Amino acid sequence: MMSPGFTGSPLDRADRVRNDAEAYDALLGDWRARILGLDGLDPVVAADGGLMWHSVAELSGSEELILLGLSDGKPHFVALAEAEGDVFRSPAIWRALSMLPAEDAAIYGTARSLIEWHNGHRFCGKCGHLTTLFRAGWGRKCGNCGKEHFPRTDPVVIMLAEYEGKALVGRQSRFPPGNYSALAGFLEPGESIEEAVRREIHEEAGVFCGAVRYVTSQPWPFGGAQLMIACIVEALGDAITLDTDELEDAKWISKEDARAALENADSRTFNAPPSFAIAHSLLKHWATT
Numbered sequence: 001m002m003s004p005g006f007t008g009s010p011l012d013r014a015d016r017v018r019n020d021a022e023a024y025d026a027l028l029g030d031w032r033a034r035i036l037g038l039d040g041l042d043p044v045v046a047a048d049g050g051l052m053w054h055s056v057a058e059l060s061g062s063e064e065l066i067l068l069g070l071s072d073g074k075p076h077f078v079a080l081a082e083a084e085g086d087v088f089r090s091p092a093i094w095r096a097l098s099m100l101p102a103e104d105a106a107i108y109g110t111a112r113s114l115i116e117w118h119n120g121h122r123f124c125g126k127c128g129h130l131t132t133l134f135r136a137g138w139g140r141k142c143g144n145c146g147k148e149h150f151p152r153t154d155p156v157v158i159m160l161a162e163y164e165g166k167a168l169v170g171r172q173s174r175f176p177p178g179n180y181s182a183l184a185g186f187l188e189p190g191e192s193i194e195e196a197v198r199r200e201i202h203e204e205a206g207v208f209c210g211a212v213r214y215v216t217s218q219p220w221p222f223g224g225a226q227l228m229i230a231c232i233v234e235a236l237g238d239a240i241t242l243d244t245d246e247l248e249d250a251k252w253i254s255k256e257d258a259r260a261a262l263e264n265a266d267s268r269t270f271n272a273p274p275s276f277a278i279a280h281s282l283l284k285h286w287a288t289t
């Protein structure tokens with residue numbers, strides 16, 4: 001079974017207590033309750049290599065909390081937070097994510113997605129009035145028109161086009177030197193997964209594609225909550241016409257090239273995406289099956 005990044009959270013999401021004020025207060029008053037430690041929106045790695053947690057006693061009382069879930073009955077919360085600048089691009093977060101155990105990265109991903117959603121939904125999309133957090137942090141409610149808003153996940157397709165045993169990878173100019181990844185893009189309204197896969201490959205690399213095969217999915221918590229849907233698609237030819245606004249380069253790689261990159265071998269012809277990115281899981285799946 002594949003285990004893409006940001007999956008495998010051990011927490012019981014405890015939907016049943018989100019609307020139950022009494023049960024929620026009992027969790028908040030539980031001496032075992034833990035609050036996720038964050039640096040802005042970045043994860044903080046504790047001495048044991050996992051996420052840093054604090055006790056409720058360390059709260060000032062003014063925090064707005066989200067109930068992330070329960071583990072052995074022990075409640076886990078995160079407080080809403082703001083970040084300065086483009087924190088995802090910081091080398092610190094990249095390092096932290098490479099170090100965290102998969103379960104902790106999944107908890108962090110959930111927290112980060114929810115915090116970013118709250119930060120972007122302070123005002124009602126229907127009437128423009130202020131909204132307030134409700135349902136233990138799994139929603140916001142408008143103080144004026146009463147409309148309830150719930151966290152959303154945006155679907156993104158990420159795919160390898162395959163032609164005669166080779167796969168298409170590309171790089172954006174903002175990638176570190178030598179890094180290549182699977183092509184990706186947001187699904188648009190009115191599109192199926194298959195249509196989005198074929199459209200994105202054609203837009204970015206000029207390659208026409210046919211049959212699409214679903215491989216796996218993973219949440220991606222940066223810049224809003226996204227669901228990355230990984231696919232392999234049959235290319236109908238190998239001529240590349242780059243959209244240079246999207247990609248700096250694209251090329252066809254062999255399974256041997258992919259394996260060398262994933263193993264970080266000296267013979268590698270490109271650098272693979274980090275292990276917590278679904279492009280890594282997708283390349284590995286393609287190269288080893």
Ligand SMILES: [Zn+2]
Binds near residue numbers: 125
């Ligand atoms: Zn409203």
